[in-house]
Amino acid sequence: MRLRNIPGADDAIEQSVYCVKEPETHKGYWQEAFETTQPLHIEIGMGKGRFIMDLAAANPDINYLGIERYSSVLLRALQKMEQNPLPNLRFICMDAADVADVFAPGEVDRIYLNFSDPWPKDRHAKRRLTSRQFFARYNEILAPDGRLEFKTDNQDLFTFSLEEIPAAGWRLDSFTRDLHHDPVLNEGNIMTEYEEKFSSLGNPICKLIASR
16 A cells, blocks of 8 residues: 655655656756766656665666655655665656656656556556556657566556557567566566565566567
8 A cells, every 4th residue: 555645755855865856847858867878767656666776776877767656655765765875866756647748759768667556447547557548658758769667466457558558559579477487587677565575475477578
């Protein structure tokens, strides 16, 4: 269950040097937010930040942006960053629906989606981060040779996602419904908090990679 309404979370985000305020003003200029110009990868719905922080620590030659809508969740990531600062990682508190307003065409080299809200009711399908509506947004910001990676333990959401990729005009490069037993896709896998929790309960983890 997501954390909400932690007193002082909004103020902490506003004052943090690790969180980018007014991200729309950085559109086309995101490299200026980092010490070094290098490929830009983003995670949409980063939660408490474990996945993207581990990625940033393992890949200092890549710049990372973590996007999280809920300030009380993002606060946990900020607290971790204060203990272990990473020069190639910054955070944004914003709604994922606005990504095309924040990034210029081709500015993002890779997109990560991990354990996104499944929005199980059919009438909410367009809110799913792997819906064709969201793929249209990703299409605007992703580099021509960029790719999207998605992980979930929700089998219904995964099936939906597999169907949405061709409908959105994208290509499904690879996928598995049991990541941790797939020797190819699991190589170098970095787990999220949810991934560790759900896999410990015996839930198989699904992963797909898509591109244009």
